[in-house]
Amino acid sequence: MNPDLPPAIFLSDRPEKYRRLLLAWFDKNKRQLPWRHHRTLYGTWISEMMLQQTTVKVVVPYWEKFLTAFPDVKALAAADLEEVLSLWSGLGYYRRARQLHEAARIVVTQLDGELPCQIEGWLALPGIGPYAGGAVASIGLGRRVPALDANARRVFSRWLVGDPHDLAHLKPTHLDQVATLLVDEDRPGDWNEAVMELGALVCRATGPGCSVCPVRSLCKANLAGTVDLVPPAKTAAKSLGVHLGLLVVQWKDQVLLLPPGTGPVAVPTDSPPPVRADISGIHGGLWGLPSTPWLPGPAKGDIGWPGHIWRPWLTAIPNLEYTSVGGDPVLLGSFRHAITRYRLVVMVYGLGLADTLPHMDELLVAPSKTQSGGGEFAETSAAGTKSMGAHFLGIPSPKHPISNLVAKSLRLAADSSV
Numbered sequence: 488m489n490p491d492l493p494p495a496i497f498l499s500d501r502p503e504k505y506r507r508l509l510l511a512w513f514d515k516n517k518r519q520l521p522w523r524h525h526r527t528l529y530g531t532w533i534s535e536m537m538l539q540q541t542t543v544k545v546v547v548p549y550w551e552k553f554l555t556a557f558p559d560v561k562a563l564a565a566a567d568l569e570e571v572l573s574l575w576s577g578l579g580y581y582r583r584a585r586q587l588h589e590a591a592r593i594v595v596t597q598l599d600g601e602l603p604c605q606i607e608g609w610l611a612l613p614g615i616g617p618y619a620g621g622a623v624a625s626i627g628l629g630r631r632v633p634a635l636d637a638n639a640r641r642v643f644s645r646w647l648v649g650d651p652h653d654l655a656h657l658k659p660t661h662l663d664q665v666a667t668l669l670v671d672e673d674r675p676g677d678w679n680e681a682v683m684e685l686g687a688l689v690c691r692a693t694g695p696g697c698s699v700c701p702v703r704s705l706c707k708a709n710l711a712g713t714v715d716l717v718p719p720a721k722t723a724a725k726s727l728g729v730h731l732g733l734l735v736v737q738w739k740d741q742v743l744l745l746p747p748g749t750g751p752v753a754v755p756t757d758s759p760p761p762v763r764a765d766i767s768g769i770h771g772g773l774w775g776l777p778s779t780p781w782l783p784g785p786a787k788g789d790i791g792w793p794g795h796i797w798r799p800w801l802t803a804i805p806n807l808e809y810t811s812v813g814g815d816p817v818l819l820g821s822f823r824h825a826i827t828r829y830r831l832v833v834m835v836y837g838l839g840l841a842d843t844l845p846h847m848d849e850l851l852v853a854p855s856k857t858q859s860g861g862g863e864f865a866e867t868s869a870a871g872t873k874s875m876g877a878h879f880l881g882i883p884s885p886k887h888p889i890s891n892l893v894a895k896s897l898r899l900a901a902d903s904s905v
């Protein structure tokens with residue numbers, strides 16, 4: 488393939504034919520999704536941010552709740568980040584939520600609350616790359632620009648390449664050119680959605696439904712019988728086994744959570760170097776449980792470490808008077824959990840504090856104080872000396888955003904009656 492040739496030459500037929508066949512199929516077969524019922528630019532933006540790295544099925548209830556809580560960009564900009572993250576809890580990739588919130592504030596403070604009406608304006612906002620910019624501009628604004636996600640790349644590769652040997656010559660620029668050429672002039676958003684819908688429902692990565700595909704007569708991989716070889720199967724990113732301990736400290740009907748950005752607070756003796764001591768990149772903006780670092784390999788059975796690994800940290804909390812607590816945390820159980828490429832074995836420890844423990848009120852930190860940095864206590868841990876806030880939150884519906892990992896740990900602790 489020669490990138491200097493006009494992109495149309497790589498297609499089996501005229502662009503109009505692809506458009507006619509695929510749009511007719513899309514009109515009949517597209518999924519009924521809430522953001523398609525009543526299309527708005529804002530709703531399209533939110534859906535595109537949520538859909539990155541996540542399936543449609545998972546996103547639908549999140550999108551509905553999010554739009555109810557923040558019906559427009561002004562409501563989103565006015566919200567606390569914690570409220571936004573709370574509604575995002577469970578969707579993962581929390582950086583997207585923070586960028587969404589930051590972008591909303593930019594729109595309100597710098598653009599008079601008006602969402603951009605050109606792709607360039609979208610591309611200037613946090614969290615918007617070429618794919619999301621193309622999707623929002625075409626679907627939400629009717630601009631004639633492509634939106635190339637993983638599904639669309641796979642579909643176009645199969646349309647263009649019959650001989651797997653040609654894959655070495657298929658450059659990203661080819662796909663960009665062909666994608667740009669193919670966008671329908673009258674229905675650019677529908678076209679982009681149709682390509683992605685075909686990739687999600689029919690032209691799947693494995694086991695594509697070529698016999699029912701509307702463009703099978705134009706698809707070079709199908710005509711050559713090489714669909715299984717185009718594009719080549721990706722080598723899966725190597726997963727990494729890690730283990731860690733989390734501590735659930737319970738007092739009355741509340742549980743101790745630590746503010747976003749808090750690092751590990753306990754380090755088992757003789758530990759190998761941690762795989763990841765700073766997990767704020769993964770769980771940034773979320774409240775967490777006291778934690779060990781992420782250590783390499785699976786834990787030895789489910790035995791875990793002795794409960795006294797938490798003692799230096801607990802002892803350093805003023806007002807807790809740990810010596811009067813009456814015992815170290817105990818291992819309640821363990822579970823497995825996956826985050827990005829990490830395969831975690833999580834050991835959950837529990838410590839129940841007596842209702843009558845004195846001075847607990849002085850440990851409680853009002854949410855408003857934690858946000859402004861007040862209500863902190865000096866903490867000396869095995870990981871070093873620093874200052875950090877802590878907060879007891881009701882277990883059933885914590886106000887502050889927590890990750891699935893923490894939610895699972897709390898469920899395990901609740902089932903174990905700490």
Ligand code: SF4
Pocket residue numbers: 642645646689690691695696697698700701702703704706707708709714
């Ligand atoms: S014919 Fe098969 S490989 Fe080609 S676009 Fe359709 S589903 Fe994909």
